[in-house]
Amino acid sequence: MRLSAGASLAALASLALAACGGASEPAAAPAxxxxxxxxxxxxxxxPAAAPAxxxxxxxxxxxxxxxRSASYAAGVRTWKLCQxxxxxxxxxxxxxxxxxxxxxxRQVASAPGFxxxxxxxxxxxxxxxxxLDHWLQNPSTFVRGNRMSFAGVRKEGDRTAVIAYLMAETxxxxxxxx
Ligand code: HEC
Numbered sequence: 001m002r003l004s005a006g007a008s009l010a011a012l013a014s015l016a017l018a019a020c021g022g023a024s025e026p027a028a029a030p031a032x033x034x035x036x037x038x039x040x041x042x043x044x045x046x047p048a049a050a051p052a053x054x055x056x057x058x059x060x061x062x063x064x065x066x067x068r069s070a071s072y073a074a075g076v077r078t079w080k081l082c083q084x085x086x087x088x089x090x091x092x093x094x095x096x097x098x099x100x101x102x103x104x105x106r107q108v109a110s111a112p113g114f115x116x117x118x119x120x121x122x123x124x125x126x127x128x129x130x131x132l133d134h135w136l137q138n139p140s141t142f143v144r145g146n147r148m149s150f151a152g153v154r155k156e157g158d159r160t161a162v163i164a165y166l167m168a169e170t171x172x173x174x175x176x177x178x
Contacts, residue, residue, distance in 0.1 A: 059168045067129060067164035071157070075165030078158045081150070088169040097148060103127050104172045119145030129163050129172075136162070 056063075057072035085097035092099055098111035108123045109116040120143055125131060135142045136153045153159040166172075 060164050063164055063167055063172065064174055066160050067167055070161040070164040072161070072165070074158055074161035075168075078153060078162035079165050079169075081153070082162070085148075085150075088166065090171075100166060101170050103132075103170055104129065104167060117145060117147040119143055120147075129167060132163050132166070133159055 056068045059072050060068050060070055060075075062068075063070075082097075085095050086100050087093060087095060088100050090099075090101040092101070094111060094114045098109075098114035098116070100111075103111075104127055106127055108125050108127060109120040123143055136159050138152045139146065139148045139150050140152075153162060
């Protein structure tokens with residue numbers, strides 16, 4: 001009993017020493033370090049492989065972020081909401097909505113031959129991906145009185161994706177010319 005009491009005291013003393021050494025000196029670290037060093041390369045190999053899955057699609061690879069990383073599949077899917085009213089090919093003409101070819105860098109309400117609402121005609125801004133993001137969040141409040149009867153794209157990821165899709169489809173160039 002006395003022996004064990006003595007042993008306990010010795011153990012406590014060495015624990016206290018170890019604790020002090022570990023807290024204040026890097027010399028205590030090597031005891032745990034080899035384990036971490038062995039484990040590190042293995043765990044590092046997993047995240048290194050992961051980004052491959054998040055690589056930008058070929059269609060969006062030339063776009064600036066966040067459009068570059070958007071999902072092409074989500075862009076195609078979300079564009080289906082717009083395609084009954086908008087064409088994107090140059091010279092393809094207007095539907096219920098104006099042709100959107102070259103819309104980025106273009107003054108609002110300036111597609112040739114489209115009869116815009118008075119509300120949109122008095123606007124003077126130039127379309128950028130950011131402006132379109134606001135427009136699509138809520139078309140009815142972005143420019144009050146406009147005639148685009150569309151509820152908007154509520155999910156941010158889908159909005160970014162459809163904007164990226166439109167950028168890729170309509171020949172977006174950064175910085176926009178004209
Ligand atoms: C129900 C038909 C309809 C749908 C669906 C629709 N739009 Fe429109 N869009 C219009 C109309 C009409 C206008 C013109 C509004 C005006 O003159 O006030 C317009 C205008 C626009 C403009 C402004 C163009 C310019 O020349 O200034 C953009 C950009 C646009 N729409 C993008 C989209 C996108 C992207 C979607 C899908 C997410 C979409 N629209 C869905 C009918 C539609």
